[in-house]
Amino acid sequence: MLQKPEKSIPLFDCKTTQEVIGQQRFLDAFTKVLNHGGYCQGPETKELDKALAEYSGTKYCATCGSGTDALTLALMAWGIGAGDAVFVSSFTFVSSAECAALIGATPIFIDSDPETYNMDPADLQRAIDEVKKEGKLTPKVVIPVDIFGSPCDYDAILKIAHDNGLKVLADSCQSYGSSYKGRKAGSYGDMSATSFYPTKPLGGYGDGGAAFCNTEEENALLQSCRVHGMSHEDHYDNVRLGLTGRMNTFQASVLLLKLTVFDNELEARDKVAARYDNELSSYFRKQRILPDCRSARALYTINCDDRDELMAYLKEKGIPCGAYYPKPVNVQTAYAKWNTRKVPVCEKLSKTVLSLPMTPYLDKEQMDYIIGCMNEFAAAKQGKAA
Numbered sequence: 272m273l274q275k276p277e278k279s280i281p282l283f284d285c286k287t288t289q290e291v292i293g294q295q296r297f298l299d300a301f302t303k304v305l306n307h308g309g310y311c312q313g314p315e316t317k318e319l320d321k322a323l324a325e326y327s328g329t330k331y332c333a334t335c336g337s338g339t340d341a342l343t344l345a346l347m348a349w350g351i352g353a354g355d356a357v358f359v360s361s362f363t364f365v366s367s368a369e370c371a372a373l374i375g376a377t378p379i380f381i382d383s384d385p386e387t388y389n390m391d392p393a394d395l396q397r398a399i400d401e402v403k404k405e406g407k408l409t410p411k412v413v414i415p416v417d418i419f420g421s422p423c424d425y426d427a428i429l430k431i432a433h434d435n436g437l438k439v440l441a442d443s444c445q446s447y448g449s450s451y452k453g454r455k456a457g458s459y460g461d462m463s464a465t466s467f468y469p470t471k472p473l474g475g476y477g478d479g480g481a482a483f484c485n486t487e488e489e490n491a492l493l494q495s496c497r498v499h500g501m502s503h504e505d506h507y508d509n510v511r512l513g514l515t516g517r518m519n520t521f522q523a524s525v526l527l528l529k530l531t532v533f534d535n536e537l538e539a540r541d542k543v544a545a546r547y548d549n550e551l552s553s554y555f556r557k558q559r560i561l562p563d564c565r566s567a568r569a570l571y572t573i574n575c576d577d578r579d580e581l582m583a584y585l586k587e588k589g590i591p592c593g594a595y596y597p598k599p600v601n602v603q604t605a606y607a608k609w610n611t612r613k614v615p616v617c618e619k620l621s622k623t624v625l626s627l628p629m630t631p632y633l634d635k636e637q638m639d640y641i642i643g644c645m646n647e648f649a650a651a652k653q654g655k656a657a
C-alpha cells in the first residue's frame with residue numbers, strides 16, 4: 272500500500288520561489304517601485320529587457336503585458352493582416368492562433384509529430400503548398416509552439432519557412448529556459464515570444480510576456496506597437512495601430528528577482544523529469560525531446576490510451592493532473608471558420624495526453640507516491656501486480 276505524503280501535491284507551484292529568494296527581497300523591490308513612481312514601463316522593465324536579451328542571446332527584448340501581447344506585437348511589427356496566411360500548430364493554447372486572428376490574418380492549422388507533439392515540418396510544407404496552389408492568401412508567417420517547454424524542430428521549420436519566403440515567430444511561451452542546439456529560447460525564430468504567466472517556468476506574479484528580435488528596425492516597431500503605435504519622434508502621433516502592451520513595473524521587479532534562481536529551478540525541473548523518464552512504466556508514452564535540446568519542463572506530459580480513466584484514478588489518489596489540451600484550437604468554436612485542414616495527430620493527442628505534477632520543489636516522498644500510483648495503474652492495466 273502506497274503511503275500518501277503528508278504535504279499535498281501541487282500540479283504547479285507558484286509560491287515556493289518566494290521562500291527560496293526571501294519575501295523581504297520582494298517587499299524591498301516593491302517599495303523601491305512605490306517610491307520612484309514609474310509604475311508602467313519604469314526602470315525595472317528596462318533592466319529586465321536587457322537581462323532577458325542577455326539570457327536569451329538576442330540583441331533585443333521588449334517586455335510587455337502577456338505572452339499573447341508578445342505574439343501579437345511581433346505580427347503587428349511585421350505588418351501582418353488581412354489576406355495573410357499564418358501557419359500555426361493546432362495542439363497548443365489558443366493564443367498561438369488568436370494573435371493571428373486578432374489582427375485579421377488567417378490561421379492555417381498544422382498537425383503535430385506524434386512523439387514530440389510539436390509542429391510536423393512535413394505537414395507545414397504541405398499546408399504552404401496548398402495555400403500557394405489555392406492562391407487566395409499570401410503565406411507570411413509560421414508560428415511553431417514549443418509545447419510543454421520542448422523546442423520544435425527549428426532547423427527543418429526555419430528552412431521550410433525561409434525557402435518559401437516566410438518568417439518564423441517562435442511561440443516559446445511555455446519554453447523560456449529551454450535550449451535548442453546551444454541556442455536559448457527567445458532566439459529560436461526570426462522573432463520569438465514568451466510568457467511570464469505565473470505557472471510558466473519563469474513565472475511572474477500576474478500576467479507578463481516578452482518579444483525578442485535581432486534587428487534595430489524590428490525592435491523599434493515592437494516598442495512602438497507596445498504603446499499604441501506611437502511615433503518615436505512625436506509621442507502624440509500614432510503612426511500605426513498598436514496595443515496597451517506595456518509591462519507593469521512591479522511585475523518586472525518580480526521577474527528580475529526570480530531570474531536569480533531560474534537556472535537552479537530549471538535544474539530541479541530536469542531532476543523531476545529524469546525521475547519520471549526513468550521510473551514511470553513504459554505503459555505511458557513519454558514526450559520525445561529532440562537531440563541536443565533541453566526542455567524547460569513547463570509540464571511533464573505523458574500519453575496513454577486510458578487517459579480519462581487515469582485522470583479519475585489520480586484524482587482519487589489526491590494527485591492533481593491536467594489534460595492540456597482537451598481540444599486542439601482548430602475544433603474550438605471561435606475557430607470553426609478556419610478549421611480547413613485535417614490535423615489527426617493533434618486530435619488524437621488531445622484525447623490521450625495527461626500532464627503530471629511538475630514543479631522544481633517536488634520532494635522525494637511526493638515523487639515516490641506519484642510514480643508508485645502511476646505504476647500501480649499501469650500494472651493493473653497490464654494484468655500484473657505492481
Ligand SMILES: Cc1ncc(COP(=O)(O)O)c(C=O)c1O
Binds near residue numbers: 366480
Ligand atoms: C503556447 C502558449 N502560447 C501563448 C500563451 C499566451 O501567454 P499569456 O497567457 O501570457 O498571454 C500561452 C500561455 O498559456 C501558451 O501556453
